[in-house]
Amino acid sequence: MVRMDRNDHETIQAVLSGDKEAYGALVVRHSHSLFRVAFRITGNEADADDVVQEAFLRGYRKLEGFESRANFGTWIYRIAVHCALDKVKHRRGGETSRVGDANDPELDQLQVADRSAGPERILLSGEIGSMQETALHGLTATERTAFILRHMEDRTTVEIGAALGIEPNAAKQAVFRAVQKLRRRLAPLRVAT
Amino acid sequence: MKHLTEEEMIEHAYGESDNIVAVERHFASCPQCAEGFADLEHDLTGVSRLNAPPRDAHYGERVWGSIAPSLPLYAHQKQRFAWFSMNAGWAKGLGYAAACALLMAGAFYAGRQWEHSKRPSMAQVEHKNPPVKQPVVVVVLDEHLDRSERFLVQLKHADVDLSEMAQPMRDEARSLLAANKVCQQKAAKSDDPELNTALEHLDTLLAQAANSPGGLNTQSISKLQQEMNSDGLLFEVRVLRSRIDDHKKDGSNTAKGGTI
Ligand SMILES: [Zn+2]
Numbered sequence: 193m194v195r196m197d198r199n200d201h202e203t204i205q206a207v208l209s210g211d212k213e214a215y216g217a218l219v220v221r222h223s224h225s226l227f228r229v230a231f232r233i234t235g236n237e238a239d240a241d242d243v244v245q246e247a248f249l250r251g252y253r254k255l256e257g258f259e260s261r262a263n264f265g266t267w268i269y270r271i272a273v274h275c276a277l278d279k280v281k282h283r284r285g286g287e288t289s290r291v292g293d294a295n296d297p298e299l300d301q302l303q304v305a306d307r308s309a310g311p312e313r314i315l316l317s318g319e320i321g322s323m324q325e326t327a328l329h330g331l332t333a334t335e336r337t338a339f340i341l342r343h344m345e346d347r348t349t350v351e352i353g354a355a356l357g358i359e360p361n362a363a364k365q366a367v368f369r370a371v372q373k374l375r376r377r378l379a380p381l382r383v384a385t
Numbered sequence: 386m387k388h389l390t391e392e393e394m395i396e397h398a399y400g401e402s403d404n405i406v407a408v409e410r411h412f413a414s415c416p417q418c419a420e421g422f423a424d425l426e427h428d429l430t431g432v433s434r435l436n437a438p439p440r441d442a443h444y445g446e447r448v449w450g451s452i453a454p455s456l457p458l459y460a461h462q463k464q465r466f467a468w469f470s471m472n473a474g475w476a477k478g479l480g481y482a483a484a485c486a487l488l489m490a491g492a493f494y495a496g497r498q499w500e501h502s503k504r505p506s507m508a509q510v511e512h513k514n515p516p517v518k519q520p521v522v523v524v525v526l527d528e529h530l531d532r533s534e535r536f537l538v539q540l541k542h543a544d545v546d547l548s549e550m551a552q553p554m555r556d557e558a559r560s561l562l563a564a565n566k567v568c569q570q571k572a573a574k575s576d577d578p579e580l581n582t583a584l585e586h587l588d589t590l591l592a593q594a595a596n597s598p599g600g601l602n603t604q605s606i607s608k609l610q611q612e613m614n615s616d617g618l619l620f621e622v623r624v625l626r627s628r629i630d631d632h633k634k635d636g637s638n639t640a641k642g643g644t645i
Pocket of ligand 1: 417
């Protein structure tokens with residue numbers, strides 16, 4: 193039975209003192225928000241479940257380095273974003289990128305060009321969700337993630353930069369590029385509707 | 386105020402404009418920018434927030450149930466991360482696996498040692514414990530697990546282009562099986578059940594893949610995926626790999642909390 197009556201910091205102290213089961217409370221408390229962001233980034237339920245597990249595993253092993261002033265929810269969220277971005281890059285390029293490569297511009301270039309269907313194909317696909325998904329696929333992994341964190345997760349550019357391991361200004365530029373590309377790609381829909 | 390750029394409009398749309406009042410005032414006096422901004426807002430509103438499929442109230446408990454068995458206690462943390470010490474825990478297990486990986490890297494390592502012996506004696510005095518040992522071991526073990534991971538990922542998606550993949554996959558399984566056997570022998574002497582279980586699981590699956598009668602086909606691949614739970618094994622391998630990643634990072638970078 194997972195014990196839920198302690199706050200995050202008390203729970204972390206308990207874990208570090210050898211009470212492994214206490215970590216379960218942190219998992220229960222934060223797993224839904226991690227799943228949500230993981231799903232949005234990976235666009236895939238099974239991958240999102242993997243990301244949640246990986247994030248909590250990594251979080252557990254890094255727990256000693258967690259500063260008591262920090263917010264565990266924010267910290268584990270960032271780890272999940274890293275894991276999810278890593279998974280997307282891995283899946284897209286088939287390259288063996290790891291979390292540390294999150295802001296590697298060269299890897300961003302490895303996106304698969306033919307994923308980004310032309311506007312005609314978007315229109316023909318006949319379903320708003322898949323059109324949007326197709327348009328999102330036209331972005332690099334970093335642009336896509338930055339946009340998702342900004343547009344869907346309501347994170348500030350400072351938070352996005354921290355989550356992606358890049359400067360806030362680079363995060364802002366990634367959001368700009370994402371919006372510009374999406375608008376161009378979705379423009380035919382605006383005319384059609 | 387000049388007309389707003391698209392970037393300034395995007396910034397404003399997300400509430401991060403440096404001067405919200407000035408921007409609003411400009412819109413009031415500039416139909417062109419006001420219209421451009423309305424278009425942008427319309428476009429952004431049109432991008433849905435991709436709502437995640439629901440997870441029930443017990444989701445967190447299930448996640449915990451799936452990872453808990455692979456987590457060690459924290460009381461012995463210091464010992465566990467002492468990779469090459471002989472303490473209990475996964476470091477010991479990985480130490481053995483690393484040692485067996487070292488055997489595989491024997492020729493390479495011997496070459497490095499030979500080079501060391503040829504260096505001027507001053508260098509030997511300065512490097513009583515050449516730092517080259519540890520990275521070689523870690524990298525080679527990581528490579529073995531990396532190859533295993535890639536093989537399992539391939540297996541996961543093996544229902545397409547099967548005819549082209551069947552032969553290379555079986556060859557890779559045979560090669561991996563040989564490497565895995567060495568690791569397994571060494572790891573058997575450790576008391577790390579997780580490492581042993583993963584290698585044993587890998588051994589069974591690789592043996593099946595390497596020796597499928599008539600080579601790999603849809604049926605044998607499906608058997609590996611389902612009966613042998615290759616996805617579960619993939620997860621186990623990733624867990625081991627992430628430990629190595631962490632170890633490598635911990636070795637080179639002692640970042641503290643608040644960052645990753
Ligand atoms: Zn204007």
